[in-house]
Amino acid sequence: MSDFEERYDDTLEKLKELASEKRYNDLKKEFSSLYPTDIALLFDDMPEEYLPVMFRLLPKETAADVFVELESDSQEMLIRGFSNTELKQILDDLYLDDTVDIIEEMPANVVKRILKNSDPETRQDINKLLQYPEDSAGSLMTTEFIRLRLDTTVAGAFDVIREKGDDSETINVCYVTDEKRHLLGYVTIRTLVLAKDTSARIGDIMDSQVISVNTHEDKEIVAQDMSKYDFDAMPVVDLENRIVGIITFDDAIDVMEEEATEDIEKMAAITPSDKPYLKTGVIEIWKSRIPWLLLLMISATFTGMIITSFEDALAAYVALTAFIPMLMDTGGNCGSQASVTVIRGISLQEIEFSDAFKVIWKELRVAVLCGLVLAVVSFGKIMLFDGMLMGNEGITPTVAAVVCFTLFLTIVCAKVVGCTMPLLAKKIGADPAVMASPFITTIVDAMSLIIYFQFAKLMLGI
Amino acid sequence: MSDFEERYDDTLEKLKELASEKRYNDLKKEFSSLYPTDIALLFDDMPEEYLPVMFRLLPKETAADVFVELESDSQEMLIRGFSNTELKQILDDLYLDDTVDIIEEMPANVVKRILKNSDPETRQDINKLLQYPEDSAGSLMTTEFIRLRLDTTVAGAFDVIREKGDDSETINVCYVTDEKRHLLGYVTIRTLVLAKDTSARIGDIMDSQVISVNTHEDKEIVAQDMSKYDFDAMPVVDLENRIVGIITFDDAIDVMEEEATEDIEKMAAITPSDKPYLKTGVIEIWKSRIPWLLLLMISATFTGMIITSFEDALAAYVALTAFIPMLMDTGGNCGSQASVTVIRGISLQEIEFSDAFKVIWKELRVAVLCGLVLAVVSFGKIMLFDGMLMGNEGITPTVAAVVCFTLFLTIVCAKVVGCTMPLLAKKIGADPAVMASPFITTIVDAMSLIIYFQFAKLMLGI
Numbered sequence: 001m002s003d004f005e006e007r008y009d010d011t012l013e014k015l016k017e018l019a020s021e022k023r024y025n026d027l028k029k030e031f032s033s034l035y036p037t038d039i040a041l042l043f044d045d046m047p048e049e050y051l052p053v054m055f056r057l058l059p060k061e062t063a064a065d066v067f068v069e070l071e072s073d074s075q076e077m078l079i080r081g082f083s084n085t086e087l088k089q090i091l092d093d094l095y096l097d098d099t100v101d102i103i104e105e106m107p108a109n110v111v112k113r114i115l116k117n118s119d120p121e122t123r124q125d126i127n128k129l130l131q132y133p134e135d136s137a138g139s140l141m142t143t144e145f146i147r148l149r150l151d152t153t154v155a156g157a158f159d160v161i162r163e164k165g166d167d168s169e170t171i172n173v174c175y176v177t178d179e180k181r182h183l184l185g186y187v188t189i190r191t192l193v194l195a196k197d198t199s200a201r202i203g204d205i206m207d208s209q210v211i212s213v214n215t216h217e218d219k220e221i222v223a224q225d226m227s228k229y230d231f232d233a234m235p236v237v238d239l240e241n242r243i244v245g246i247i248t249f250d251d252a253i254d255v256m257e258e259e260a261t262e263d264i265e266k267m268a269a270i271t272p273s274d275k276p277y278l279k280t281g282v283i284e285i286w287k288s289r290i291p292w293l294l295l296l297m298i299s300a301t302f303t304g305m306i307i308t309s310f311e312d313a314l315a316a317y318v319a320l321t322a323f324i325p326m327l328m329d330t331g332g333n334c335g336s337q338a339s340v341t342v343i344r345g346i347s348l349q350e351i352e353f354s355d356a357f358k359v360i361w362k363e364l365r366v367a368v369l370c371g372l373v374l375a376v377v378s379f380g381k382i383m384l385f386d387g388m389l390m391g392n393e394g395i396t397p398t399v400a401a402v403v404c405f406t407l408f409l410t411i412v413c414a415k416v417v418g419c420t421m422p423l424l425a426k427k428i429g430a431d432p433a434v435m436a437s438p439f440i441t442t443i444v445d446a447m448s449l450i451i452y453f454q455f456a457k458l459m460l461g462i
Numbered sequence: 463m464s465d466f467e468e469r470y471d472d473t474l475e476k477l478k479e480l481a482s483e484k485r486y487n488d489l490k491k492e493f494s495s496l497y498p499t500d501i502a503l504l505f506d507d508m509p510e511e512y513l514p515v516m517f518r519l520l521p522k523e524t525a526a527d528v529f530v531e532l533e534s535d536s537q538e539m540l541i542r543g544f545s546n547t548e549l550k551q552i553l554d555d556l557y558l559d560d561t562v563d564i565i566e567e568m569p570a571n572v573v574k575r576i577l578k579n580s581d582p583e584t585r586q587d588i589n590k591l592l593q594y595p596e597d598s599a600g601s602l603m604t605t606e607f608i609r610l611r612l613d614t615t616v617a618g619a620f621d622v623i624r625e626k627g628d629d630s631e632t633i634n635v636c637y638v639t640d641e642k643r644h645l646l647g648y649v650t651i652r653t654l655v656l657a658k659d660t661s662a663r664i665g666d667i668m669d670s671q672v673i674s675v676n677t678h679e680d681k682e683i684v685a686q687d688m689s690k691y692d693f694d695a696m697p698v699v700d701l702e703n704r705i706v707g708i709i710t711f712d713d714a715i716d717v718m719e720e721e722a723t724e725d726i727e728k729m730a731a732i733t734p735s736d737k738p739y740l741k742t743g744v745i746e747i748w749k750s751r752i753p754w755l756l757l758l759m760i761s762a763t764f765t766g767m768i769i770t771s772f773e774d775a776l777a778a779y780v781a782l783t784a785f786i787p788m789l790m791d792t793g794g795n796c797g798s799q800a801s802v803t804v805i806r807g808i809s810l811q812e813i814e815f816s817d818a819f820k821v822i823w824k825e826l827r828v829a830v831l832c833g834l835v836l837a838v839v840s841f842g843k844i845m846l847f848d849g850m851l852m853g854n855e856g857i858t859p860t861v862a863a864v865v866c867f868t869l870f871l872t873i874v875c876a877k878v879v880g881c882t883m884p885l886l887a888k889k890i891g892a893d894p895a896v897m898a899s900p901f902i903t904t905i906v907d908a909m910s911l912i913i914y915f916q917f918a919k920l921m922l923g924i
Contacts, residue, residue, distance in 0.1 A: 005811075035671060037691050158655065165656050172634050172651070172694075189634070189651050193620065194627050209497060227719065229499050230712035232634075232694075249711050250692035256715065257689065260722035261806055264729070268802035268898075269795055276812045277803055278820060282827045289799050290832055296795055297836055298843065300788035307784040308854060314783060321776060321783055322769040325907050326762035328787060333731055333758055333900050337751050340730035344723055345739045349467075355740060365744045370752055374759055381760065392770060436730075438795050445787050 019050040036062045040069030052081045064093030072105035087117045095169045097142035100129045137222045138215035141236045141245030146174040150203035154195045172232045176206045181242040212237045223255040267436035303445045310453040313462040319394030323403045331410040331448040332441035338418030343432045353427045367415035371408040379404045402455045410448040481512040502531030514543045526555030534567035549579045557631045559604035562591045599684045600677035603698045603707030608636040612665035616657045634694045638668045643704040674699045685717040729898030765907045772915040775924040781856030785865045793872040793910040797902035800880030805894045815889045829877035833870040841866045864917045872910040
């Protein structure tokens with residue numbers, strides 16, 4: 001809330017003051033008027049020493065909600081200070097998928113303590129969830145959901161929900177299975193509440209057109225399917241179509257946000273990280289950036305070599321050098337426009353490899369239009385501004401023509417390369433997002449120079 | 463679903479065949495096994511002439527769901543063919559926010575027909591929703607939700623839900639107000655279903671810590687708040703805290719996806735559009751790209767002028783020219799890494815303008831580390847590869863030193879400029895995403911050349 005955000009710094013100061021003065025009753029009062037997510041934000045920004053005391057002041061029913069939203073170093077610190085009873089209490093109140101997320105961030109000895117303090121059944125479920133590959137639907141799902149039978153009545157369904165509801169992450173959708181847990185359909189809470197006849201069989205009112213994902217499906221695909229179908233929750237099944245868990249929309253939203261950030265980072269030649277920038281150390285940031293910079297710098301050797309091999313031409317027509325940056329930048333910009341558009345289209349599943357020809361044909365026409373406009377404008381600009389206004393004698397109509405022909409051809413090549421590379425990456429199973437601006441720029445730079453010097457040789461007779 | 467996607471082309475062919483052979487019963491059977499979202503995708507890819515017939519074959523209960531998901535040209539075409547009774551039928555089955563979305567895409571005469579065929583109350587609501595500014599919470603919300611009173615009992619609440627539930631977009635959360643519609647709290651359907659005492663007052667079991675947004679709040683902020691608090695639905699209130707509508711999570715997901723795409727497009731110097739790439743015409747794509755290309759090309763004039771003014775230095779040390787692309791590209795890459803990281807941080811509300819000094823200090827240290835590594839590696843590469851291996855006589859240790867000093871200083875400047883520009887843009891109310899690679903590159907290009915030639919003058923005594 002913007003309301004809360006505006007008051008954030010004041011609230012933080014107030015909490016610090018109350019904590020340092022040990023005014024615990026006033027702190028309790030403060031907490032009761034705050035939302036758990038916001039309390040967690042405040043806790044993460046408080047001096048560490050206050051954390052254990054303040055956490056114990058939280059109302060019992062919000063403690064788990066706050067705990068889940070804390071940064072993992074705060075969580076670790078709290079767990080280390082918890083008695084076994086306190087730890088058990090929190091673990092009981094957490095949903096399984098959240099427990100697993102927390103465990104994945106903790107050092108081994110903390111994990112051991114968490115598992116020791118979980119009841120045997122939960123421990124088994126945690127271990128199962130921990131085995132799913134990272135980024136799979138299995139690793140994202142929770143195993144706590146409402147399962148109904150075909151011949152349960154609507155009234156019976158409400159009994160099941162009342163019994164299991166407290167432990168289920170959502171009751172908004174209930175899943176219908178046979179006794180072997182094969183997924184047969186689903187009923188929403190809306191259907192149950194609006195049902196006129198409470199003795200109706202679930203099998204008769206359920207929706208049997210149920211869409212599910214497999215445990216090993218990529219979580220990005222799952223999130224996109226949920227967004228496409230507007231699902232509250234997505235059932236996850238094993239290879240025999242037995243339901244093993246569900247993924248709720250809030251987790252899907254987080255995945256979509258993470259994936260967009262990752263794509264953006266990759267497009268800017270950064271190794272993605274899931275830590276917020278301000279909490280990431282300098283060395284860590286450096287590590288995520290330096291490999292790409294090195295690689296790209298080394299690959300720029302080629303452009304250097306191309307220029308070196310045309311040293312004589314440049315010595316004869318010094319004016320040519322001045323246009324190198326403009327040609328390279330325009331080519332690079334055209335290439336990134338095409339590649340970024342295609343990369344995003346692939347991410348959103350709008351563009352497939354089978355669309356390659358459609359895409360190339362479209363980019364080719366866009367490139368010709370862009371190239372014509374830029375070449376004509378550029379010719380005018382060079383003759384009028386660089387030539388007449390600045391009085392640069394090296395600039396003749398032929399030199400301007402060399403620049404503009406190069407510009408046109410570079411743009412066409414850049415757009416085609418830009419749209420092709422991400423599709424090729426996708427085809428060979430690589431990540432299309434890596435084929436964004438920096439890589440395209442390096443390729444287009446070399447291309448534009450070769451084109452430039454060929455035109456120069458041809459038209460200026462060097 | 464990946465399942466469905468694999469069968470997509472086959473299904474499309476089959477539908478076309480059945481439609482051309484007028485096998486309507488078989489078509490009906492096909493439709494009954496498909497999900498509305500998927501039917502809409504198939505319809506959009508079918509030849510237009512089959513659309514009206516096929517639409518009328520849909521089961522009554524899915525027709526509206528399919529209609530909502532169609533592209534707007536298919537919707538328009540269908541509406542033009544509908545009888546008034548058919549149009550009324552569809553409009554009755556649509557949620558208000560969807561109707562408004564459709565109206566916003568239709569030409570005036572179609573809008574008139576839609577309004578004429580809505581009942582007076584709905585028409586009034588539509589007109590109200592149409593008045594909210596684009597991209598505001600008001601324009602995104604629906605006015606159909608469940609409203610409860612403080613002194614209603616749980617049993618009474620279920621009566622209200624059963625009465626109004628069919629018309630409400632969600633029953634998962636119900637909002638509690640006084641008789642003047644002031645928002646006092648909310649109850650989830652879970653609380654209602656799990657309530658042990660059905661005679662309990664809503665006022666006693668509701669959660670009064672209710673977070674809401676104002677009708678004029680930016681929809682991107684609303685979506686992010688919903689993601690932050692894991693909300694199913696967000697209540698929208700007017701200036702007097704009277705609830706006027708709700709925004710459901712599925713609309714929030716769409717907003718987040720759109721906003722990520724827009725940011726990515728702006729970062730690549732493309733004017734954002736909300737049409738999928740493959741459905742966008744060549745001219746439209748061209749229009750979204752050419753202004754930026756022109757602007758950036760013209761601004762590259764500066765780099766050209768800088769080079770021209772150092773023509774003599776370049777003529778004396780031809781070897782210097784060969785390193786221009788490498789210096790410019792590395793500077794550009796370093797700058798975009800910093801700017802894109804900060805832009806994304808701003809979008810996700812992780813970075814504020816007040817963090818500017820923290821950000822600059824962090825980038826400065828990262829830049830020094832990156833600069834040192836790249837400069838050292840570059841010096842070695844130039845001496846060993848370009849100098850010894852390629853036998854380029856122009857390369858002396860002093861020339862290599864000029865390049866590496868330039869590299870280091872360029873990287874430091876690029877990172878600082880890269881992280882500062884988006885923050886400044888945010889401060890003056892401009893869009894930070896525009897300050898991504900292309901703009902940073904143009905600035906950094908000029909900077910790196912000036913640094914380069916100053917070092918050359920100083921160290922080579924030109």
